[in-house]
Amino acid sequence: MNPRRTLATSGRVLTQIRHDPRTIVLLLVVPSLLIGLVAWIFSDTPVFDTVGPAMIALFPFIVMFLVTSITTLRERRTGTLERLLSMPLGKGDFILGYTLAFGLLAVLQSAVAVGYSVWVCGLTIKGSVWLLLAVAVADAVLGTSLGLLASAFARTEFQVVQFMPALVFPQILLGGIFLPRDQLPDALRVFSDWLPLSHAIDALQAVASDSQDAAYVGGELLIIAGWIVGAVVLGSITLRRRTP
C-alpha cells in the first residue's frame, strides 16, 4: 500500500467518469428522482415522513453498489486489472483508490438526495441535517465497498448484476421499511441486526424523528464504518494477482 498509488488510482477513476457526463448526471439525479416519486405517491398521507429517511438510505446504496461493481468488473474484463496487478500496485491501493473515488461521488450524490428530500419533497427532519448527511454518505460508501467486494466474486456482467438481488434485496426486505424490525419474527429480527443497511435506516430514522441521542447515531455510524472497512479489507484479500 502506498498513498501516491492509491490517490493516482482515485484520480484516474474520477477522470474516467469525468469523460462520461451522462453517468455523472444519472448518478446524481436518479436517487433524488426516485425519492421524489415516493414523496408524490404518499403526498396525501403522512407516510413519507416515516419512509422518507429509509429512501435516502436505499436508492444511493443501490446505485453505488451497481455502478461500482460493474466498473471494477469492466476493469477485470478489459485486461487492465491484469496489467495493474503485474505492476507495483498494491491490491489495497486498487480497492481503496476505488473506494475514495466513489466515496467522493457518494458525498455529492447524498448531498443532492438529502437536499432534495428536505427542501423539495418537504421531508421533516427534527434532528441535525448534517448528521443525516453523514449517515447518508456512510451508507452510499457502504454500497460502494460492498459492490467492490461483490465484483471480486463475479466473472461476468450477468453474475455481477445478479449479486444485486442476492446481496441487496434481503437487506431492503429486512431493513424495517416493509415492517418495523421489532415486529419481525425473532430469527429474522436477529438476522436483520447483522445487516448493515438495517443500521443505516435506523440511524436515518432516528435523526429524522430526533428520537435518539447523537451517541446512538454515532454507534450506528460505527457499525456501518466497520462494514465498510471489512468489505474493503476482504475485497483486497480476495483480489488475486494470479489467475488460472
Next chain:
Amino acid sequence: MVHRAAPAVVVRDLHARRGTHPVLHGLSLSVPRGLVVGLIGPSGCGKTTLMRSIVGVQIVQSGEVTVLGRAAGTASLRGRVGYVTQDASVYDDLTVRQNLAYFAAVLGATRDDIDRVIDATDLAANAAQLAGSLSGGQRSRVSLAGALLGSPELLVLDEPTVGLDPVLRVELWALFHRLAATGTSLLVSSHVMDEASRCDRLLLMRDGEILADDTPAGLLAATGTDDVEAAFLALIAAHPSNAPAAREAGDS
C-alpha cells in the same frame, strides 16, 4: 558483458492450465539478456499462458520460472518487468496521455518518461485523443507505450505487432532492437512466421512445447530449409509424435 550474465528468464519443467485446460506440459526454456527473442507459434499453442507465467499472473501447476534471478511474480520484479497483453489493456475513456500518466504514477516514472514513450511509439499526434476513439493498431501502441515506462529490464510483449501497418511494424522492430542494444531483454510473441527473421533468437512453440531454440540462421541451417515456415513444418514432421508409424495409421 551483458550477454554473459545470467539469463533474463529461465523456465524449468513448467506445467500450467489456462482455465481448466492443460496448456503447458513440462516446458523448459531460457531467454538470454539483451536480445530480442521471438516466441513464434500458432494461436492456441500456449504462448500467452507462458508469458503470463513469466510475468507472474498465471497460476502454475508445477515447475520453476526464474525472472532476473528471482522467482516469477516476486513483488520486487513488478517494476522491472513490462508486460503487454495481447488485447490492448488501456482505459478507453481516458486520453492517451491520461492512460500513460496513470501507469507512470503507479510505476513511479517521470513526466519526461511519458513524452519519451509517446515519441517511441509514434503517438504524439494522438496524445490528447481518447483511447477508445483510436484504431486497433493505435490502441495496441498505447498499451506498448505503457510497458516502456520506467525502462523495465525485461519486456514481455504478447503479439505487439498484430494488425499494424507494415511501415509501423518495421519501426517497432527497430525500436525493440534499440532497446535490446541498451541492455533490455525482450520476449516478443507472434503467430506470423515472417516476423521470426527480425529476432536475434527464436523459440518455436507448438502444443505447449518448445520445438526449437536457436538463431534464425541456425534454425534454417539445422533444418535445411530457407524460410522459417518451412523450418517449422520440418520440425513438426521430425517430432516424435509424428513418427512414421503414427503417420501411417493416420493415412489409412
